[in-house]
Amino acid sequence: MTATTGYGRALDLITRVRGVRGAMLVAGDDGLVVAEQLMEGIRGSAVAALAASLANRLRRAMDVAGVGGPMFWHLQGDQGALLVVPAASAMLVVAVTDADVNVGLVRLELLRAAEAVG
Amino acid sequence: MADDIKTLSTQLAQDPHSLVFLRLGELLRRKGQLDAAHRVARTGLERHPHNSDAHDLYARILADKHDYERAFDEWDMALRIAPNHTGALKGLAFLYFKVGDITQAEAHLEEARGVAPDDESIAQAIALVRGAVRAPAPAPAPADAAQPVAPTPAPPLRASTPAPEPMAEPTVPLEEARVFAGLEGAQEGLLLLDLAGRVLGGALKDPHGQDVTEAVAAYLAGVSQEAARTAKLLGLGSWSGLSAEGPTGHVYLTPPRADALLLVVRDRAVPLGRLAILAQRASHMARRWLEQQA
Numbered sequence: 400m401t402a403t404t405g406y407g408r409a410l411d412l413i414t415r416v417r418g419v420r421g422a423m424l425v426a427g428d429d430g431l432v433v434a435e436q437l438m439e440g441i442r443g444s445a446v447a448a449l450a451a452s453l454a455n456r457l458r459r460a461m462d463v464a465g466v467g468g469p470m471f472w473h474l475q476g477d478q479g480a481l482l483v484v485p486a487a488s489a490m491l492v493v494a495v496t497d498a499d500v501n502v503g504l505v506r507l508e509l510l511r512a513a514e515a516v517g
Numbered sequence: 518m519a520d521d522i523k524t525l526s527t528q529l530a531q532d533p534h535s536l537v538f539l540r541l542g543e544l545l546r547r548k549g550q551l552d553a554a555h556r557v558a559r560t561g562l563e564r565h566p567h568n569s570d571a572h573d574l575y576a577r578i579l580a581d582k583h584d585y586e587r588a589f590d591e592w593d594m595a596l597r598i599a600p601n602h603t604g605a606l607k608g609l610a611f612l613y614f615k616v617g618d619i620t621q622a623e624a625h626l627e628e629a630r631g632v633a634p635d636d637e638s639i640a641q642a643i644a645l646v647r648g649a650v651r652a653p654a655p656a657p658a659p660a661d662a663a664q665p666v667a668p669t670p671a672p673p674l675r676a677s678t679p680a681p682e683p684m685a686e687p688t689v690p691l692e693e694a695r696v697f698a699g700l701e702g703a704q705e706g707l708l709l710l711d712l713a714g715r716v717l718g719g720a721l722k723d724p725h726g727q728d729v730t731e732a733v734a735a736y737l738a739g740v741s742q743e744a745a746r747t748a749k750l751l752g753l754g755s756w757s758g759l760s761a762e763g764p765t766g767h768v769y770l771t772p773p774r775a776d777a778l779l780l781v782v783r784d785r786a787v788p789l790g791r792l793a794i795l796a797q798r799a800s801h802m803a804r805r806w807l808e809q810q811a
Contacts, residue, residue, distance in 0.1 A: 466765050470762050
C-alpha cells in the first residue's frame with residue numbers, strides 16, 4: 400500500500416459523511432497540502448495555508464492559557480464550517496462541511512483519520 | 518564557525534530544553550543557512566514561547582527570508598513580552614523604514630536609544646533614517662548591524678499588519694466586571710481584545726494561577742482576520758465562532774463586532790456546546806459595552 404493510498408483512505412473516512420464538502424491533509428509546519436479530496440472550486444492550497452496559520456496561533460494561545468494544544472477545533476460560519484484535528488505527525492486533518500453537518504460524527508472520523516495517518 | 522555550529526548542535530541535542538538554540542540559530546543565520554536556522558529557532562520557540570530573545574531570533578531569520586509580515590508579528594511579540602527589547606525595537610524600526618513609515622521607524626529607534634544609549638548602531642540607524650527624510654535613500658538600511666537584511670525594494674506589508682497608529686490613544690485595559698458584569702465566570706476565563714491583541718476587558722490565569730492575559734491576547738492578535746479570510750475563501754459565510762478542545766480545557770472565540778474578539782476559556786468539565794452558549798451571552802454584553810464606548 401503506498402502512502403498516497405493510505406492518505407486517500409484516511410480522507411475517505413471523512414468525505415463519506417453526509418454534508419462534508421471535502422477533506423485535506425495539511426503539513427502543519429508549512430501549510431502545504433499533503434493530500435486532498437475537495438469539491439471543485441475550493442482552493443486547497445490557500446485553505447491549507449490559512450488553516451495551518453490559524454492552527455499555529457491557536458496552539459500557542461492555548462498553550463499559554465494552560466489548557467494544552469488543540470486536539471480538535473471548529474470554525475463556524477453561517478454557511479458552513481471548517482473542522483480540524485492535528486495528527487501526531489504534526490499534520491492537520493481538515494474537513495470543510497455544510498453548516499448543518501453532524502459535527503460530532505465528522506469529529507470522530509477526523510480523529511480516526513488522524514490516528515490512521517499517524 | 519563550522520566548529521561552533523557543530524559544538525552548539527551537540528549541546529542542543531544533549532539538552533533540547535537549553536537556550537543554546539539562540540546562539541546556534543544566530544550562527545546559522547549569519548552563515549546564511551536560513552532553513553536550518555529557521556528550524557532551530559522555531560523548535561526553540563515552541564519550547565520557550567515566553568522568551569523574547571527567541572521571538573527576536575525568529576523574526577531576524579524571517580526578515581532574512583523576506584517574510585516581513587511574520588517578522589513584524591514576532592518582533593511585536595518580543596516587545597509585548599519585553600517592552601525594552603532593543604533588538605525588537607530596531608527590527609520593527611527597520612520594517613517601518615522599509616515600507617516608508619519614517620515617523621514610526623524613528624520613534625522605535627529613539628525608544629531603543631533610550632534603553633541602550635551607548636549602542637552606536639542605533640545612533641547610526643537614526644542618522645540614516647533622518648537622512649532619508651531629507652533625501653530619500655536609495656536603499657533602506659538595516660537598523661541593526663548584526664541584521665544583514667537584504668536592502669531590496671520594500672514589499673508593502675499587508676493592510677492587516679497590526680501596525681500601531683501613532684495618533685491613537687492608548688487602550689487602557691478595563692476591569693472585567695465593567696464588561697462582563699453578572700456573567701458566570703466573569704472574574705476569570707473571559708477576555709475581550711481588539712484586533713491588534715490589546716486587552717479591552719477580562720483576565721486569564723493559567724492553572725498555576727499565573728496571569729497570562731497579555732500573552733494570550735498577543736497570540737490571538739490577527740486570529741479574527743484569519744478566521745474571516747478562511748471563512749470567505751471556503752464560502753462559509755461570516756464566521757461566528759471558533760471552538761477548540763485542549764487536553765485540560767476548552768476555548769471559544771467569537772467576534773462581538775468586526776473590530777473585537779472575545780475569548781472564553783473553561784476546563785473540560787464544561788461541554789463545548791455550553792461553552793458556546795456562555796460565549797454568545799458574553800459576546801452580547803461585550804457588543805453592548807463596545808457600543809457604549811463609541
